[in-house]
Amino acid sequence: MPNLTDYIEDYLKKLLALSSSQYIEIKRRELAGKFSCVPSQINYVLERRFPLERGYLVQSRRGGGGCIRIYRIETLRNGSWRDLIDSLDRLSFDLGRARQLVKRMVEDKIISRREAAILDQLLREDLYLLTSLNSEELRLLLRELFVNALQELLKIEY
Amino acid sequence: MPNLTDYIEDYLKKLLALSSSQYIEIKRRELAGKFSCVPSQINYVLERRFPLERGYLVQSRRGGGGCIRIYRIETLRNGSWRDLIDSLDRLSFDLGRARQLVKRMVEDKIISRREAAILDQLLREDLYLLTSLNSEELRLLLRELFVNALQELLKIEY
DNA sequence: AGTGTCAAAGGTCAGAGAAGGTCAAATAAT
DNA sequence: ATTATTTGACCTTCTCTGACCTTTGACACT
Incomplete structure (x- = not known):
């Protein structure tokens, strides 16, 4: 009843x-x-x-x-965000998908606008121009930085 | 509503x-x-x-x-921190000072613990090992990424 | 030039009203 | 007996209005 x-x-x-x-x-x-x-x-x-x-x-x-x-906050519980991040890691990482992910995480309140701003800066290719990295090296570095940052971020409660 | x-x-x-x-x-x-x-x-x-x-x-x-x-305008609080960031930019940037700055900004509640976590990840030297960057290139890149991220961050209200 | 007056701004403040929040006591369910 | 629900009295925050106050510039009068 x-x-x-x-x-x-x-x-x-x-x-x-x-x-x-x-x-x-x-x-x-x-x-x-x-x-x-x-x-x-x-x-x-x-x-x-x-x-x-x-x-x-x-x-x-x-x-x-x-x-x-x-x-x-649908996907927070079952940890599917982490799965998504991991998949970015293993499968092909590219800037567009990373930026898209950031956007969606903001919409779903998984991360704040300010946190997104940092991540977006991190994904700015032009900042890396001063280095001698070739495009594949850059892609791998970005993936490393991005995935790591996101993983650490999600370990901490708001 | x-x-x-x-x-x-x-x-x-x-x-x-x-x-x-x-x-x-x-x-x-x-x-x-x-x-x-x-x-x-x-x-x-x-x-x-x-x-x-x-x-x-x-x-x-x-x-x-x-x-x-x-x-x-820029808030007073942000303003004085921005000066500090700029000084990091122009003067010698190094990892220790950057990490110290992050720590102090958290203490002063200018940035959140989560935001600090992202910045700290960004400053993890070991993530850059997979690239062919020499130490001076790395220092410059880190400075670029760090200062930029922080500057963008401070533009956004909590 | 100096002064007085007036109209056209904008400023302050207190009070009413419109939400939502808290907490403890009473009651119901298990 | 313990835990979960329900209620009501009282509190805090936010919004909106209206009466009354202050400042400024223009213009008229000396």
């Missing part, structure tokens, strides 16, 4: 599944109204059913126009 | 981005009119969204022909 918390959890997860973006936005009061409960019930549900460990990130803003955002 | 303040902030930041100079000039009354709000709302937006700590400087003149100027 499901309880209120279960119903609200299901509802939010359905919304997330339907959403075309990586997150949903809710109004605490409204949602509480829909389920005829006190607003703080929503906090309880978020705390219990949408913790970071389970792959959710909750952010909120108070005041007029405030709201709660729930992000799905 | 954006509110009035968000809209006005966006509008002003777009103007700033489009502007060819370091600042934009607005008329408080006019702007308030455009967004159908009271003039003091503009002050509120400036106070909340364009404070010095975030790299904005707001000046104004009262009276006939008065107006408000919003400058995009």
Whole structure:
């Protein structure tokens, strides 16, 4: 026999599944109204059913126009990001794919915009012009630097 | 779910981005009119969204022909660190000093632990062993990568 | 030139209202 | 008995408005 918390959890997860973006936005009061409960019930549900460990990130803003955002950090849990990085390592590494990966990781909130900025700088070919590296050497070096940086980065919690 | 303040902030930041100079000039009354709000709302937006700590400087003149100027500037904190970075650039760059700088920036909360982790990886000499770089070439490359990454990083707000 | 007045800016501040957050106590489930 | 849920009183943050204040420049008057 499901309880209120279960119903609200299901509802939010359905919304997330339907959403075309990586997150949903809710109004605490409204949602509480829909389920005829006190607003703080929503906090309880978020705390219990949408913790970071389970792959959710909750952010909120108070005041007029405030709201709660729930992000799905889908691939963080099963470690598929690490697999992706490893595949970059083993298979052909190229700049385009690396940059693409950085972009997606930002979108999925795996890394921050600032972290992405460093990685993007690292991938700037022109910075390496002053060296005598040939293009294959450069590719291997970039791969080494990029993959390593990313692996270390993901070891540390936000 | 954006509110009035968000809209006005966006509008002003777009103007700033489009502007060819370091600042934009607005008329408080006019702007308030455009967004159908009271003039003091503009002050509120400036106070909340364009404070010095975030790299904005707001000046104004009262009276006939008065107006408000919003400058995009570098924050003091970033500025003094940037000087340090530049000095690393011009003077002798070496790994020890670079690592030390990273450490101090973390302590001063200019950069995060994760950001530091990427920079530290970048400074790992052993990653460059697979290349044919001699030690002076390596030093120059590291300097280039490091200084560039840091400079880009400081351009982005947390 | 000096002064007074007025209108046209912009500035300040307090208060109302609109969210969301916390925490402890009561209740229900296991 | 212990853990999970639910509620409600109280708190903090953010936004918006309106009444009232200050500064500046133009112009008229001496």
